[in-house]
Amino acid sequence: MKITNLKATALKNKERSLSAGPGVCIVEVETDNGLVGIGEACAQSENDEAALATALILERGIKPIVVGLDPVNPRTIWEKLYLETEWFGRMGTVMHAISALDIALWDLMGKELGVSISRLLGGRFRDDVKTYASIIFDMENFDSMADEAKIWIREGYKAVKFGWGQTRETAFGLDAKRDEAAVKYLRESLGPNVDIMVDVGRYVNWTPAHALEMAKRFSNYGIFWLEEALPQDDVEGFIWLTERSPVKIATGEGEYNRFGFKRLITTHATDIIQPDVGRAGGLTEGMRIADLVQTWNLSLVPHGFSSAINVAANLQWVASMPRATLLEFRRTKSPLMADLVKNPFTAENGNLKIPDRPGLGIELRPDVVEACRVRVN
Numbered sequence: 056m057k058i059t060n061l062k063a064t065a066l067k068n069k070e071r072s073l074s075a076g077p078g079v080c081i082v083e084v085e086t087d088n089g090l091v092g093i094g095e096a097c098a099q100s101e102n103d104e105a106a107l108a109t110a111l112i113l114e115r116g117i118k119p120i121v122v123g124l125d126p127v128n129p130r131t132i133w134e135k136l137y138l139e140t141e142w143f144g145r146m147g148t149v150m151h152a153i154s155a156l157d158i159a160l161w162d163l164m165g166k167e168l169g170v171s172i173s174r175l176l177g178g179r180f181r182d183d184v185k186t187y188a189s190i191i192f193d194m195e196n197f198d199s200m201a202d203e204a205k206i207w208i209r210e211g212y213k214a215v216k217f218g219w220g221q222t223r224e225t226a227f228g229l230d231a232k233r234d235e236a237a238v239k240y241l242r243e244s245l246g247p248n249v250d251i252m253v254d255v256g257r258y259v260n261w262t263p264a265h266a267l268e269m270a271k272r273f274s275n276y277g278i279f280w281l282e283e284a285l286p287q288d289d290v291e292g293f294i295w296l297t298e299r300s301p302v303k304i305a306t307g308e309g310e311y312n313r314f315g316f317k318r319l320i321t322t323h324a325t326d327i328i329q330p331d332v333g334r335a336g337g338l339t340e341g342m343r344i345a346d347l348v349q350t351w352n353l354s355l356v357p358h359g360f361s362s363a364i365n366v367a368a369n370l371q372w373v374a375s376m377p378r379a380t381l382l383e384f385r386r387t388k389s390p391l392m393a394d395l396v397k398n399p400f401t402a403e404n405g406n407l408k409i410p411d412r413p414g415l416g417i418e419l420r421p422d423v424v425e426a427c428r429v430r431v432n
């Protein structure tokens with residue numbers, strides 16, 4: 056089997072807001088025996104530039120390297136791309152592009168061999184996984200925020216994460232008293248049995264001292280973890296915070312490849328490591344990161360806030376990990392999550408079944424790809 060062509064498409068959700076979520080860049084890798092592998096780069100930016108830039112790198116930079124290669128070699132192709140794309144930059148958009156391509160190669164390999172990716176990664180430790188409903192803070196209306204969480208709790212979710220905010224001006228994290236009031240309100244209205252996670256996000260820049268003070272305040276309401284309380288690159292700050300915090304600290308969605316994660320993991324900079332498989336380097340790199348996390352005896356909970364392709368890749372990935380207790384599942388409205396694939400993922404009692412069909416086990420809906428395509432004049 057040989058790669059004959061590669062098609063990269065920037066997609067977006069029509070609705071534009073912080074909560075509507077990011078665009079993505081999908082890739083379809085075609086082969087001489089008619090198979091097509093699908094991958095996704097999580098390429099978040101408010102005006103689609105990240106997804107468009109990823110598509111450009113895939114079509115202009117990566118396609119010439121991979122056309123003619125046998126795709127049943129994802130690890131060797133990963134190393135080749137890492138080496139030969141160095142002048143695009145080692146991380147950032149080029150790593151998003153490599154991630155998408157890598158996921159597509161694993162999908163192709165599974166389709167060619169007739170097995171799911173989780174089996175190719177070494178086998179399945181589980182057939183389903185608990186998810187948490189990932190939604191957005193509404194700092195102007197605590198009632199509607201709690202009501203949204205209750206919808207998911209009624210559906211059986213046992214964990215809900217609240218992130219950043221509806222707008223930059225009204226984001227969580229801008230006012231300590233209000234932040235504490237929001238978490239207190241959520242605990243009181245959702246009851247004692249729901250895990251509540253707090254994702255500070257990147258619209259505020261807390262100092263380590265402030266993050267520790269807030270971690271102590273939130274610990275009174277039993278939060279399950281505090282996410283991205285510091286800028287993503289402040290590894291020393293995270294080490295300091297994680298050592299002292301009464302609640303678990305989470306970060307990693309912005310980190311790249313095994314070398315980036317080595318810093319976070321071997322310094323115990325965080326308790327929960329949250330790689331995005333569509334950003335950190337795909338499943339080839341994801342496997343290495345998961346092994347590092349396992350070796351340092353920390354927890355890995357994949358980031359997942361983009362499309363159903365990302366969910367499909369995450370499911371195959373977590374199936375192959377000896378310890379994987381939880382997966383992020385975006386529950387804010389998104390056609391890229393709800394409509395992009397035939398038979399979209401739906402959780403039962405908060406659990407997602409892990410497909411055991413060839414490759415990722417999904418099929419794209421071309422009409423939705425067309426409807427969500429970013430058009431450039």
Ligand SMILES: [Mg+2]
Pocket residue numbers: 218254256282283308
């Ligand atoms: Mg986050």
